[in-house]
Amino acid sequence: MQRFLLLYATQKGQAKAIAEEIFLQAGAHGFEADMHCISEMDKYNLETEKDPVVIVISTTGTGDPPDTARKFVKKIRDKTLPPDHLAHLHRSVC
Numbered sequence: 001m002q003r004f005l006l007l008y009a010t011q012k013g014q015a016k017a018i019a020e021e022i023f024l025q026a027g028a029h030g031f032e033a034d035m036h037c038i039s040e041m042d043k044y045n046l047e048t049e050k051d052p053v054v055i056v057i058s059t060t061g062t063g064d065p066p067d068t069a070r071k072f073v074k075k076i077r078d079k080t081l082p083p084d085h086l087a088h089l090h091r092s093v094c
């Protein structure tokens with residue numbers, strides 16, 4: 001079964017509902033979605049991830065990330081990271 005990593009970040013629940021639908025549809029189509037809230041950073045590792053990654057994330061306020069994604073966004077915006085950091089990932093952001 002083809003695995004992919006499915007991450008979501010939501011403020012009011014819509015992005016999580018979409019991720020859950022993707023999770024169900026994936027299973028019905030022979031894929032295995034490894035789904036986590038993006039804040040559960042101990043459950044996944046993008047640095048070593050080899051499978052495709054789908055991120056479902058909403059925006060709130062004035063284009064701000066949900067509270068559960070703040071730590072993640074801060075981490076990937078770290079200016080000390082090399083420009084090709086995470087370039088190995090096959091990813092899609094919804």
Ligand SMILES: Cc1cc2nc3c(=O)[nH]c(=O)nc-3n(C[C@H](O)[C@H](O)[C@H](O)COP(=O)(O)O)c2cc1C
Binds near residue numbers: 009058066
């Ligand atoms: C207070 C508020 C602010 C929002 N700000 C933005 C925004 O800046 N940009 C945007 O694209 N959508 C914005 N939206 C729309 C949300 O992204 C949209 O409602 C989304 O479905 C919410 O997803 P969630 O339930 O996963 O948090 C905003 C919605 C609310 C209620």
